[in-house]
Amino acid sequence: MMMSEKKTGCMVCGEELIYTDEPEKLQCVYCKNEYDSNAKCSAGHFVCDSCHALGAVELIEQYCQSSSSENPLEMAVTLMKSPRVKMHGPEHHFLVPAVLLTAYYNIKKDKEAKLKKLKVAKGRSEKILGGFCGFYGTCGAAVGTGIFISLITDSTPLAKEGWRQSNLITARSLETIANHGGPRCCKRNTYWALREAVKFLDEHFGVKIEINENIICEFNELNKECLEDECRYYQDKGL
Numbered sequence: 001m002m003m004s005e006k007k008t009g010c011m012v013c014g015e016e017l018i019y020t021d022e023p024e025k026l027q028c029v030y031c032k033n034e035y036d037s038n039a040k041c042s043a044g045h046f047v048c049d050s051c052h053a054l055g056a057v058e059l060i061e062q063y064c065q066s067s068s069s070e071n072p073l074e075m076a077v078t079l080m081k082s083p084r085v086k087m088h089g090p091e092h093h094f095l096v097p098a099v100l101l102t103a104y105y106n107i108k109k110d111k112e113a114k115l116k117k118l119k120v121a122k123g124r125s126e127k128i129l130g131g132f133c134g135f136y137g138t139c140g141a142a143v144g145t146g147i148f149i150s151l152i153t154d155s156t157p158l159a160k161e162g163w164r165q166s167n168l169i170t171a172r173s174l175e176t177i178a179n180h181g182g183p184r185c186c187k188r189n190t191y192w193a194l195r196e197a198v199k200f201l202d203e204h205f206g207v208k209i210e211i212n213e214n215i216i217c218e219f220n221e222l223n224k225e226c227l228e229d230e231c232r233y234y235q236d237k238g239l
């Protein structure tokens with residue numbers, strides 16, 4: 001399935017929508033609420049009308065609020081498949097801390113903290129403009145990991161250890177992202193940022209989060225500047 005075809009099909013995977021005569025109870029992929037519906041895709045996905053109408057940042061928040069996943073990369077890829085999340089765009093600056101906070105607080109079984117911190121992360125990441133990587137020399141996905149550590153340590157400009165750790169994670173992810181060179185790719189940089197954050201959590205907090213080290217990017221067809229063989233996540237699919 002070509003990614004570009006999904007503008008008309010299922011919002012999750014791009015497959016064709018199937019309409020049934022009788023409505024059935026289906027759970028929305030994003031908000032997890034159940035509805036009686038006559039429409040789902042051939043892979044079984046259902047998206048409710050209110051989630052269908054959300055913008056990228058709201059969709060990310062809605063999905064993370066209701067997700068019980070402990071796998072940030074898997075959540076990121078699911079969200080990236082939505083046509084609301086563009087190939088490149090500042091919504092990735094929220095996507096990074098959102099899926100990290102979700103995995104972290106789902107592991108901690110603290111939904112209240114998750115909801116509260118998702119909201120704060122959304123406000124903070126809205127201040128990181130598009131194109132930050134090239135214009136300010138600081139990729140927004142890296143800043144996203146700083147927001148994440150800042151929030152789980154309750155850091156402030158006056159904090160000592162949380163201040164050190166949140167600046168350190170930004171530095172770590174930024175260095176990894178920088179070393180792989182430009183041009184921008186919000187997918188590649190999100191994968192690197194998430195991997196660095198997961199490593200950091202293990203080293204500094206003893207929290208183990210699942211991450212697939214061998215992820216293959218599914219979005220390269222949409223990226224005309226894709227580094228292809230020079231990108232760690234690229235695989236020629238022979239299409």
Ligand SMILES: [Zn+2]
Pocket residue numbers: 010011012013014015041042043044045
């Ligand atoms: Zn689908």
Ligand SMILES: [Zn+2]
Pocket residue numbers: 028029030031032033047048049050051052
């Ligand atoms: Zn929904």
